[in-house]
Amino acid sequence: MKKLFNDKNKSGLTRDLIEALFPMFEEASAGAIAVDREGCITWINHSYGRLLGLTDLEGALGKPVRQVIPQSRMPEVVSSGKPLLLDIMEHDQQQLVVTRVPFFDEDGSVQGAVAFVLYDDLQPLTPLVSKYRRLHQDLAAARKALAKKVRGTRYSLGDFVGASPAALEVKRRARLAAGREMPVLLLGETGTGKEVLAQAIHTVSARADKPFVGVNVAAIPDNLLEAEFFGVAPGAYTGADRRNRDGKFQLANGGTLFLDEVGDMPLPLQAKLLRALQEGEVEPLGSNKVDQVDVRVIAATSRNLEAMIEDGSFRSDLYYRLNVLEIPIPPLRERLADLGVLCEAILGDICESLGMQVEITDAGVAALGSYDWPGNIRELRNVLERALTMSEEGGLLDADAVFKVLPKGRRRTASSLTPQPIRPLARTLADAEAQAIEEALVASRGNRTRAAKLLGISRSVLYEKLAKMS
Numbered sequence: 001m002k003k004l005f006n007d008k009n010k011s012g013l014t015r016d017l018i019e020a021l022f023p024m025f026e027e028a029s030a031g032a033i034a035v036d037r038e039g040c041i042t043w044i045n046h047s048y049g050r051l052l053g054l055t056d057l058e059g060a061l062g063k064p065v066r067q068v069i070p071q072s073r074m075p076e077v078v079s080s081g082k083p084l085l086l087d088i089m090e091h092d093q094q095q096l097v098v099t100r101v102p103f104f105d106e107d108g109s110v111q112g113a114v115a116f117v118l119y120d121d122l123q124p125l126t127p128l129v130s131k132y133r134r135l136h137q138d139l140a141a142a143r144k145a146l147a148k149k150v151r152g153t154r155y156s157l158g159d160f161v162g163a164s165p166a167a168l169e170v171k172r173r174a175r176l177a178a179g180r181e182m183p184v185l186l187l188g189e190t191g192t193g194k195e196v197l198a199q200a201i202h203t204v205s206a207r208a209d210k211p212f213v214g215v216n217v218a219a220i221p222d223n224l225l226e227a228e229f230f231g232v233a234p235g236a237y238t239g240a241d242r243r244n245r246d247g248k249f250q251l252a253n254g255g256t257l258f259l260d261e262v263g264d265m266p267l268p269l270q271a272k273l274l275r276a277l278q279e280g281e282v283e284p285l286g287s288n289k290v291d292q293v294d295v296r297v298i299a300a301t302s303r304n305l306e307a308m309i310e311d312g313s314f315r316s317d318l319y320y321r322l323n324v325l326e327i328p329i330p331p332l333r334e335r336l337a338d339l340g341v342l343c344e345a346i347l348g349d350i351c352e353s354l355g356m357q358v359e360i361t362d363a364g365v366a367a368l369g370s371y372d373w374p375g376n377i378r379e380l381r382n383v384l385e386r387a388l389t390m391s392e393e394g395g396l397l398d399a400d401a402v403f404k405v406l407p408k409g410r411r412r413t414a415s416s417l418t419p420q421p422i423r424p425l426a427r428t429l430a431d432a433e434a435q436a437i438e439e440a441l442v443a444s445r446g447n448r449t450r451a452a453k454l455l456g457i458s459r460s461v462l463y464e465k466l467a468k469m470s
Contacts, residue, residue: 030096031117035065037110038458039075048117052091077102077113079453086118153199153212160197161345162338166330170197173327177298178204183277185322186300188329191378194300195260197329202256207296210255215248218261225269226285230276233287249282249293257295262322263303263314274318297322332373332380339380340365346381347397350388358388360397367402434469437462 031048035041041060049057052069065072071089077100084100100115157171177184178201186194195214202212220228231247248257259265265273276282277297281290299322308314332338343365347358373379386405387397436455444450452462 029116155199164337191376213252214258218264231284262299263301363399367399
């Protein structure tokens with residue numbers, strides 16, 4: 001206890017409460033451990049040491065907890081300041097039920113965290129775990145059934161996969177768009193994920209519990225577009241339904257209307273769309289009645305609207321109405337660094353639908369990087385599905401499996417890339433380290449403690465590196 005709560009870690013009532021409950025928890029648990037605000041081990045009891053196979057408990061003190069327990073989520077608890085109760089952690093083929101609790105100082109700052117292993121054998125909990133899984137499956141089935149009945153979204157920002165600077169900038173703008181009631185224009189080639197992003201913006205916006213209605217302008221004949229957008233009054237034309245039929249604006253009332261391939265909209269309809277957006281009202285075809293609508297519009301196109309304005313095929317006033325916040329989505333060939341995580345996400349989705357396990361090797365990902373991807377992420381999914389079908393290795397996709405199905409045209413070659421001068425490895429590593437530190441400081445808004453956590457190093461190491469850079 002002395003090593004867990006020393007003079008530096010005074011935590012008022014929180015400390016008193018933990019000290020009062022600690023002996024009871026330790027006695028009832030199969031192991032206990034504590035870390036400081038840096039995520040380094042400050043205390044570990046003998047029972048936990050035996051579970052982990054540690055012979056030198058003193059040697060573990062001061063080490064980052066993940067060096068000793070790779071699957072530990074203690075740094076997450078310290079970072080968020082929130083407890084993780086009854087979590088299942090795997091360690092060396094063991095499944096441990098662990099409770100983790102942060103503790104604070106008098107100012108409310110996190111000083112560290114304690115964890116207790118409540119069960120080191122899940123066998124007695126098998127009935128409870130089975131019941132939980134059944135309930136979870138029932139909930140997932142109910143959500144799918146509900147999604148079919150109610151107009152909604154399937155995607156969130158997490159479904160726009162990527163960690164490259166280009167992908168992160170897209171997500172930053174999407175979060176900005178979600179927090180503001182303004183029209184958004186998504187620009188990008190076909191297959192880059194424009195509809196995924198549109199649904200993600202709606203999902204985290206204030207309209208998330210209202211309808212999301214998408215319409216692909218390019219897929220609807222010109223003579224039907226007006227009825228599709230604004231609805232049809234009974235008997236509006238020969239063969240028309242005798243009942244009133246709502247258009248996309250009425251269906252999306254209160255929510256979001258997604259106009260995909262808006263650049264394919266004919267000029268006459270562009271004028272009517274502009275009026276509907278400006279006035280917030282639509283007039284169904286064949287009706288003298290005006291319906292008030294409240295929709296947030298997200299438009300998308302793979303065409304160059306500015307060039308279309310120049311040649312007169314797109315109205316400039318509609319363009320300025322739609323393009324309040326512009327989000328360019330880069331093609332896949334400009335963010336090849338995301339290929340690995342994209343493959344992981346796509347293969348995970350395929351595996352879930354097929355009930356199998358599939359992995360792609362680093363060589364397989366490198367093979368994918370040799371292609372130019374004119375069809376972007378949609379084409380990547382198609383290639384992975386075909387590679388999986390043709391693969392003789394079962395659940396493993398290597399470079400050979402990829403090259404068998406990769407289109408032979410538009411391959412990227414070393415000669416087609418701009419040659420870069422070779423620099424000493426030490427200089428390259430130093431520059432990369434400096435850039436990473438700079439990005440961490442920007443992300444943490446200058447908070448060096450947070451920057452060190454983002455980099456996975458201690459504050460003292462960060463200060464040393466900053467001193468060398470100055």
